[in-house]
Amino acid sequence: MPRTDSHRHDIQIGEDAWIAHLDVSGREHTAVPIDDALQRASDLWNALETLCDAGCCGVDAFDFAPDSVRQAAATLDRRQLAAALHAMHQTIEALPVSVVVSQRLNFVGDKRTVLALLAHLHRHVQPT
Template sequence: MNTKKTSKTIDIDQFLENNKEFWRDLETYCVAECCGIDAFDFSKEHIEKTVSFYNSKDVLSNIDEVILFINTNPLKLMSSSILNHCASKEKFIELFKNIKQVLLGVSI
């Protein structure tokens, strides 16, 4: 009897692609291909500095879309090749909500 479970993940890159340069500019400690999500600087200061080069309303809109997508998807695991990360829905939502909170504090 095979007791090995397979987990399915859903890719969220379709939402991150719209602002791929923003996400790449948060990639400061290393490259995602090497260190995964640990390559990114998600500090308040770095997000505020980085978003000044982009349309923050557009970035916020895409974050709202990915949060809605994750919340309405029945699968428990999400993945992103841009962030080189696979995690639970809750972890991704926490990350995106934290980024959104910072962006809402920036003059839009």
Template sequence: MTDHMLMPKPNPNDISIGKDQWITFIDVIGQQGQAVSIDHLVDPLESFWTALESNCVAGCCGIDALSLWPEDIQKASSSMDRVELLIALVALREFAVRNENKIFVSTRLNNYFHKQVLLQIIDHIQAHVMSTQIS
């Protein structure tokens, strides 16, 4: 995986998606009781999430365990059926968009997400899976 030499995070919980690129984390403290589980859509992508766990494991560090840098997303998806991966990501995105709740949770990813943050993560991953060259 990539050797990530980073500038300090603009905000302590922001999510690194590239050199000096971040998704701004929106705090959900006090709203966790409203969270809707996304594990039924996250769990089928187990091998993808595992391949992205380069900084730690999600069970320990949540989303921060995953390397969401473009080259790491491309590498993690290169050995997968990318059409199936994209279909699964679209299903996850559609579930979040159609759900009226603004807070989501994944036990697998060990994280609570504000809808806006979750959608940005999915969009970022989709863009880099689609840009992966078929070898």
């Protein structure tokens, strides 16, 4: 589905499904890096980076549609990946700040946005 102005900064996770971008204006300076935590699922990030390059398009470079996530996870150890996503979620949730930054995803945003993305990924990589 084409991006509309109402979803200009949101993360698309399906044909008509989005994770809302939460404004971090005035809080950017408090951002804490999360790339060490995200490294636990580097193979998944690599497999989902199919629409562009994150260095160019940020999170818009990744295809987070449920079928794409399941297809990418099928090539990986799903149990290990689910555990890694759970651990990432816990690590990021425990951060004492509300803004996070990732060079890997080319993203600065509210940590609730990242937590929602990790929850979405976790739902679709669960072993059957």
